Amino acid sequence: MQIVVVGLGVIGGSFTMALKEAGYDDVYGIDVNEETLVKAKNLGLIKEGFTSGEEIVKSADLIIISLYPGLVKKFINDNKNNFKDGAIITDATGIKKMFIEHIVNILPENIDFVFGHPMAGREKKGIDFATNEVFKGANYILTPVARNKEENLKTIEDLVYKLGFKRVRRITPQHHDEMIGYTSQLPHSLAVALVNSDIEGRETGSFIGDSYRDLTRIANINEDLWSELFLGNKENLLNCIESFEVELDKIKDAIKHDDKEALKTLFIKSTKRREKL
Amino acid sequence: MQIVVVGLGVIGGSFTMALKEAGYDDVYGIDVNEETLVKAKNLGLIKEGFTSGEEIVKSADLIIISLYPGLVKKFINDNKNNFKDGAIITDATGIKKMFIEHIVNILPENIDFVFGHPMAGREKKGIDFATNEVFKGANYILTPVARNKEENLKTIEDLVYKLGFKRVRRITPQHHDEMIGYTSQLPHSLAVALVNSDIEGRETGSFIGDSYRDLTRIANINEDLWSELFLGNKENLLNCIESFEVELDKIKDAIKHDDKEALKTLFIKSTKRREKL
Numbered sequence: 001m002q003i004v005v006v007g008l009g010v011i012g013g014s015f016t017m018a019l020k021e022a023g024y025d026d027v028y029g030i031d032v033n034e035e036t037l038v039k040a041k042n043l044g045l046i047k048e049g050f051t052s053g054e055e056i057v058k059s060a061d062l063i064i065i066s067l068y069p070g071l072v073k074k075f076i077n078d079n080k081n082n083f084k085d086g087a088i089i090t091d092a093t094g095i096k097k098m099f100i101e102h103i104v105n106i107l108p109e110n111i112d113f114v115f116g117h118p119m120a121g122r123e124k125k126g127i128d129f130a131t132n133e134v135f136k137g138a139n140y141i142l143t144p145v146a147r148n149k150e151e152n153l154k155t156i157e158d159l160v161y162k163l164g165f166k167r168v169r170r171i172t173p174q175h176h177d178e179m180i181g182y183t184s185q186l187p188h189s190l191a192v193a194l195v196n197s198d199i200e201g202r203e204t205g206s207f208i209g210d211s212y213r214d215l216t217r218i219a220n221i222n223e224d225l226w227s228e229l230f231l232g233n234k235e236n237l238l239n240c241i242e243s244f245e246v247e248l249d250k251i252k253d254a255i256k257h258d259d260k261e262a263l264k265t266l267f268i269k270s271t272k273r274r275e276k277l
Numbered sequence: 278m279q280i281v282v283v284g285l286g287v288i289g290g291s292f293t294m295a296l297k298e299a300g301y302d303d304v305y306g307i308d309v310n311e312e313t314l315v316k317a318k319n320l321g322l323i324k325e326g327f328t329s330g331e332e333i334v335k336s337a338d339l340i341i342i343s344l345y346p347g348l349v350k351k352f353i354n355d356n357k358n359n360f361k362d363g364a365i366i367t368d369a370t371g372i373k374k375m376f377i378e379h380i381v382n383i384l385p386e387n388i389d390f391v392f393g394h395p396m397a398g399r400e401k402k403g404i405d406f407a408t409n410e411v412f413k414g415a416n417y418i419l420t421p422v423a424r425n426k427e428e429n430l431k432t433i434e435d436l437v438y439k440l441g442f443k444r445v446r447r448i449t450p451q452h453h454d455e456m457i458g459y460t461s462q463l464p465h466s467l468a469v470a471l472v473n474s475d476i477e478g479r480e481t482g483s484f485i486g487d488s489y490r491d492l493t494r495i496a497n498i499n500e501d502l503w504s505e506l507f508l509g510n511k512e513n514l515l516n517c518i519e520s521f522e523v524e525l526d527k528i529k530d531a532i533k534h535d536d537k538e539a540l541k542t543l544f545i546k547s548t549k550r551r552e553k554l
Contacts, residue, residue, distance in 0.1 A: 119486040139483055169483050179484040182475065187492045190467050192547040193524035197517070198459065205554050206416055206446050207456040209396040213554070214491040215464045220551040223544035227537045234532055240474070241529055245522070247470035252518055255511055260504045267500035270469040274497040277482050277490070 004060040006030045006053065006075060008040050010122050011092050012066030013130025016045035018163035021132055028056050036127050057082040062155075065091045069099050069228045073106065080108050088152045089113045094180060095232040096143045096173035104145060112152045117141040117176065118165065119184075125222050136164040143173040181236035186244060188218050188226060189237070195219040281337040283307045283330070283352060285317050287399050288369050289343030290407025293322035295440035298409060305333050313404050334359040339432075342368045346376050346505045350383070357385050365429045366390045371457060372509040373420045373450035381422060389429045394418040394453065395442065396461075402499050413441040420450040458513035463521060465495050465503060466514070472496040 003024060005012045008031040019027050029046035030053055031037050037049025050056045057063065057079050065072050072091055083089075089111060093099055100115055107113055120138035122129050140160045144153055157168050171179070195216050198204055204212075230237055247266075254262035280301060282289050285308040296304050306323035307330055308314050314326025327333045334340065334356050342349050349368055360366075366388060370376055377392055384390055397415035399406050417437045421430055434445050448456070472493050475481055481489075507514055524543075531539035 119484065121486065134487075138486065141484065167483060179479070179481070183481060183485045183489040186474075187471065187488045189525065189528050190471060190492065191488075192543055193521055193528060194464065194467060195547040195550045196527075196543060197463075197520040197524040198550065199520075202456070204456070204460060206444060207396065207418065208460045208554070209398065209415065210411075211464045211468075211495045212460040214494060215467065216547075216551055216554070217491060218488045219547040221544045221548055223541040223548070226544055227540040230528075230532055230540055231535055231537060234535070238529065238532055241525065243474040243476075244470055245525070247474040248466065248518065248522070250473075251466050251470060251507075252515065255507055255515055258508055258511070260508060263504040263507055264500040266469055266473060267498045267503055270472040270493075270496040271498055271500070273472045273475065274493050277485070277493070 001061045002026045002028070002059055003062045003064065004028045004030060004053075004056055005046070005064045005066065007066040007071070008033075008036050008046075008049075008127050008130075009066060010125050010127070010129045011118070012064070013040065013045070013127035014120075014132050014134060015064050015066060015092075015163070016040060017130060018132035018135050020045055021164075022162045028060070030056065039127055053079040053082055058084060060084060060087055062159075063087060063089045065089060065093075067091075068225050069093050069095060069232055072099070073102050076103060076113075077106055080106065083108060083111045085110045087111050088155060090116045090156050092116065092118050094184065094229045096176045096180075098232050100143065100145060100173050104147070112147070112149055113145075114148055114152055114156045115143045115145065115173070116156060116160070117143070117180070118160070120165075124220075125225075132164060137166045138164070140165040140168045141176055142168060142170045143176045144170055145173070177233050177236050181233050181240045185230060185233060185237045186240040188221060189230075189241060190244070191216050191219040192221060278338045279303045279305070279336055280339045280341065281305045281307060281330075281333055282323070282341045282343065284343040284348070285310075285313045285323075285326075285404050285407075286343060287402050287404070287406045288395065289341070290317065290322070290404035291397075291409050291411060292341050292343060292369075292440070293317060294407060295409035295412050297322055298441075299439040305337070307333065316404055330356040330359055335361060337361060337364055339436075340364060340366045342366060342370075344368075345502050346370050346372060346509055349376070350379050353380055353390075354383055357383065360385060360388045362387045364388050365432060367393045367433050369393065369395050371461065371506045373453045373457075375509050377420065377422060377450050381424070389424070389426055390422075391425055391429055391433045392420045392422065392450070393433060393437070394420070394457070395437070397442075401497075402502075409441060414443045415441070417442040417445045418453055419445060419447045420453045421447055422450070454510050454513050458510050458517045462507060462510060462514045463517040465498060466507075466518060467521070468493050468496040469498060 005015050008029050029040050029049045040046045120134040285306050306317050306326045317323045397411040
């Protein structure tokens, strides 16, 4: 099976590493950055690198796209006449419903796009931070659409287990976006707001423990990618933020009214829920 | 130097472990739980355990109190006639200003209480979760008061460096509470509200990555301790929550208005600040 990974950033690069470790050796890379392609080739992660899809896409059986949402659409558009008949495409995009609608509209009939989302990543960008370690034991989500062939869904499922993921779930794009709004985008919003609400010029670094460190790690955020993700899942994320605010208000009210019992009740609830995870 | 650790929970227990590793061997423990005392003795962490202070406090040169804020006050009250002349007391309480005012009012003249706060802990409670590993490389805060003798402040400072802490800062109780409201209590509030805002009955566990895991670790929270800490630092914590809400609103507004540039600006700010830590 000839595999092409498109976008050798932190996720695409990690895919090439995981593919290598899993024994796939007919792997090629596409990236706009030639230096990245040289690195990937020198590391033995790809057989050959290309700065556009034109040539290599024609023979690819499987294409793994790890680009920003807007660029995935562009890649499909640019290559719609290049894909091999029956090729499978998959992606790593963190939003699905609106994104999938855009893609399905431009996708050639004879290509099957299995939409996926590895629940793993790093806050840094670029192939230098790629590592398939983050895939190991992580969750993977597939969001099948009506036109997907079961055998192709199965191919991707089998593949990601081989790459180290421990659990693959199939859910609707709508359900994906609701869940991701809550488990990923809301935490990123909170981390950003937490860091930005610090008073300028304080020596905060001398007063932090693990909790602040953990909660703000993802405030180090790729602004191009995440602004696309937030706006591509607008309604769900706004709902999540509002539900969060309701809960934060409960804590605030309890503090304002010196209501120790109310605080304890909220803490007991969160403890029970967290332990269940 | 005879040392007594009062409260052999996760922090007190960690103190006994760190003391042992640093070579202090004249160490005793006080805890209401006899089973805990037996465990500590069997582990070689204390020479002897006591369920009250009456006896052992009389000969102690240094007393390290790791109790909930309200219980520290009770311990001082119960033992005000037991302390050895010139003894040093220190604590690990996460709030300072209001707490110190209460203590200083009841403290005998000939005792020096050096108020401290190890910026390290675990979300679990009890000696079974104690480990001096959490102290290694962590921050320590001292909040001197007018009556503290410099030599005693120095004694505690030297001690905590020996126990593995890497940075000791002296600040005012007021400054401590402002900083801790932001770096510790606000993150705990956010983690609790985040977990509590989940929709009941969803299979959230299948959709989480490291970010959700990191941000919610401290939603597993000791309700007795943290309700005291929150209410003992009420004004500062409410201010922090309100500043946070202002920043969260900026993100919300940018999403509502599809303002990609505004989002990016917020993300760039948080990234820069986080990288500086």
